[in-house]
Amino acid sequence: MSQTLIEKYVMPNYGRYDFWPERGLGTYVWDRDGRKYLDFAGGVAVCPVGHCHPEVVEAIQTQAATLIHISNWYCIRQQGELAEMLVEKVMGIPGKCFFSNSGAEANEGLIKLARRFGTTRPKADGSPRFEIITCTGSFHGRTFATMTATAQEKIHGGFGPLLPGFKYIPFNDVEALKAAVNENTVGILFEPVQGESGVNVATPEFLRAAAALRDQHDLLLLLDEVQCGLGRTGEPGGWRSIIPGDEILPDAISWAKSIGSGYALGSFWTRDRAIGPEPDAVRLCNLLGAGSHGTTYGGSPLACATAMATLKVILRDGLIARSKEMGERIVKEVASWNLPAITATRGFGFMLGFELNTHLIEAREDFKASGKLPSIWVTQLLMDAGLLVVPAGPKVIRWLAPMNTSDARQRRASAS
Ligand code: PLP
Numbered sequence: 001m002s003q004t005l006i007e008k009y010v011m012p013n014y015g016r017y018d019f020w021p022e023r024g025l026g027t028y029v030w031d032r033d034g035r036k037y038l039d040f041a042g043g044v045a046v047c048p049v050g051h052c053h054p055e056v057v058e059a060i061q062t063q064a065a066t067l068i069h070i071s072n073w074y075c076i077r078q079q080g081e082l083a084e085m086l087v088e089k090v091m092g093i094p095g096k097c098f099f100s101n102s103g104a105e106a107n108e109g110l111i112k113l114a115r116r117f118g119t120t121r122p123k124a125d126g127s128p129r130f131e132i133i134t135c136t137g138s139f140h141g142r143t144f145a146t147m148t149a150t151a152q153e154k155i156h157g158g159f160g161p162l163l164p165g166f167k168y169i170p171f172n173d174v175e176a177l178k179a180a181v182n183e184n185t186v187g188i189l190f191e192p193v194q195g196e197s198g199v200n201v202a203t204p205e206f207l208r209a210a211a212a213l214r215d216q217h218d219l220l221l222l223l224d225e226v227q228c229g230l231g232r233t234g235e236p237g238g239w240r241s242i243i244p245g246d247e248i249l250p251d252a253i254s255w256a257k258s259i260g261s262g263y264a265l266g267s268f269w270t271r272d273r274a275i276g277p278e279p280d281a282v283r284l285c286n287l288l289g290a291g292s293h294g295t296t297y298g299g300s301p302l303a304c305a306t307a308m309a310t311l312k313v314i315l316r317d318g319l320i321a322r323s324k325e326m327g328e329r330i331v332k333e334v335a336s337w338n339l340p341a342i343t344a345t346r347g348f349g350f351m352l353g354f355e356l357n358t359h360l361i362e363a364r365e366d367f368k369a370s371g372k373l374p375s376i377w378v379t380q381l382l383m384d385a386g387l388l389v390v391p392a393g394p395k396v397i398r399w400l401a402p403m404n405t406s407d408a409r410q411r412r413a414s415a416s
Contacts, residue, residue, distance in 0.1 A: 024039065026052075083096065095271045095272045103226035105295065114222065136171050138190060148163040151168035171194065181219070192225065207239060211248050225238045260307050273285075326350065361374045378391075382397075
């Protein structure tokens with residue numbers, strides 16, 4: 001009956017699994033028949049403290065009974081408090097935040113910031129710089145600009161002509177990155193750990209080259225940490241899992257997913273740095289001035305209260321360090337099994353990708369009969385066994401478990 005309703009009334013843009021979750025608690029989800037699943041999909045990296053964490057639920061209930069929404073024309077106290085947490089406790093680099101509703105919108109903000117920057121710091125002839133370099137295998141969202149920024153043909157298919165002003169290079173190709181910079185370039189945008197295309201980690205060389213080109217050519221270094229940010233990779237900033245500390249200072253970072261424990265919220269941070277020569281320089285974090293950008297819902301009291309409760313648990317319970325430790329242990333443990341079905345393990349913390357041995361899978365009659373991609377076929381098998389994971393590209397399985405997943409649950413997942 002319900003499936004009929006989805007088929008009849010909901011657009012068919014998702015290739016859905018025939019799986020009907022009804023409730024969740026911690027690392028578990030129950031389906032409509034009462035069957036229990038270990039959830040290592042986490043709403044695709046959305047539930048860092050598990051489903052319905054009591055402190056998050058309480059924050060939502062209290063705030064919902066006090067003030068759900070109020071216009072961004074007014075001063076929303078919770079935005080200031082959440083931004084302070086993000087700047088001081090997560091980034092540790094001076095800057096300011098904007099609040100949106102989703103990851104794509106957060107990335108739209110980065111793109112608008114870059115365009116504004118290109119107008120403020122134009123070419124020698126006074127015309128704006130506008131080109132942003134992005135990478136193959138990226139995923140930045142489904143709005144028009146973020147879809148165009150996403151360097152994957154399968155995402156673009158049937159929506160052309162795309163937005164001008166994006167240049168694609170192969171991920172981690174330093175020479176291609178250098179060659180792509182021209183007088184129109186205004187920024188370099190990438191995910192330090194690519195999620196959707198298979199948990200591909202940026203190399204330290206690539207990160208360093210991007211930062212050096214930024215300095216050399218007066219560009220912006222824009223990091224999409226919608227999936228890899230906020231501690232999931234074992235560092236407060238995803239890029240710091242690759243190069244720790246402050247060697248690399250990004251100019252702007254986008255977040256979503258984990259930030260709101262599933263309540264719709266996105267954000268981007270911009271660094272407090274001078275644009276152009278002092279003393280008259282504008283600050284980058286003030287570039288999007290009054291009237292330049294906005295949203296009705298983004299950063300509502302309810303969204304911010306939910307995010308603060310989530311971040312409070314992450315920081316208080318040491319879940320970032322825990323992600324790092326658990327990730328290292330899982331990678332080591334899985335490697336020790338020498339599973340013929342897994343050819344490589346990538347990622348950090350609770351953002352791990354297991355690459356499948358497609359030759360082994362493709363030789364199986366039951367796989368051939370399924371007509372599915374290897375990653376989707378294995379995801380279904382694991383689901384049938386009671387473990388939820390996420391496919392990433394055709395041959396990678398992602399684990400995006402809650403950052404407070406216990407060792408016991410970890411062992412149970414390993415056993416299945
Ligand atoms: N950026 C990255 C790295 C993502 O993984 C996603 C979603 O998967 C997005 C952007 C888009 O976020 P949203 O779906 O919240 O718009």
